Amino acid sequence: MAKIKNINGTSDNDCKCGSWLKHWGKYSGQTANWCSEKSCINKDLVGAHVQKADVNDMSWYIIPLCSSHNKSTGVLETMESVKFVSANKKETCEK
Ligand SMILES: [Zn+2]
Ligand SMILES: [Zn+2]
Numbered sequence: 001m002a003k004i005k006n007i008n009g010t011s012d013n014d015c016k017c018g019s020w021l022k023h024w025g026k027y028s029g030q031t032a033n034w035c036s037e038k039s040c041i042n043k044d045l046v047g048a049h050v051q052k053a054d055v056n057d058m059s060w061y062i063i064p065l066c067s068s069h070n071k072s073t074g075v076l077e078t079m080e081s082v083k084f085v086s087a088n089k090k091e092t093c094e095k
Contacts, residue, residue: 001038002078003053006070007060016093020047024062027092028083032064036082042066049087050076060087 017023024047025031035042048065051058053075061084069076086092 001080002082002084003075004050004061004063004078005053005075006065006072007049007051008071008073015089020049020062020087021045021064023047023093024064024085027085030081030083032082035066035069036063036078037065037069038077038079040066040069042068046070050084052084061085062087 014020015023017026021032032045033043034040035045044067045064046067047062048070050061050063050065052061063078063082063084065076
């Protein structure tokens with residue numbers, strides 16, 4: 001399980017994949033059925049920009065979160081199984 005923080009107010013609304021949720025699916029090889037927050041079963045998913053709650057890793061990642069968790073400002077705990085995909089387009093779809 002990982003602790004993450006949602007990054008609010010990103011202006012980067014999509015990428016070449018069509019949406020950040022598709023971007024996550026393409027690079028994780030996973031399919032999201034519900035929110036990545038460990039106890040949340042909401043299915044209104046978006047590809048959310050997050051950072052790990054870890055001062056040693058300031059990278060931006062995409063994971064699927066429900067729209068209400070995508071607006072959260074606190075630290076969230078994610079499910080063990082969810083893969084973190086880089087939100088850096090230069091390392092992924094715009095390489
Ligand atoms: Zn993409
Ligand atoms: Zn949620």
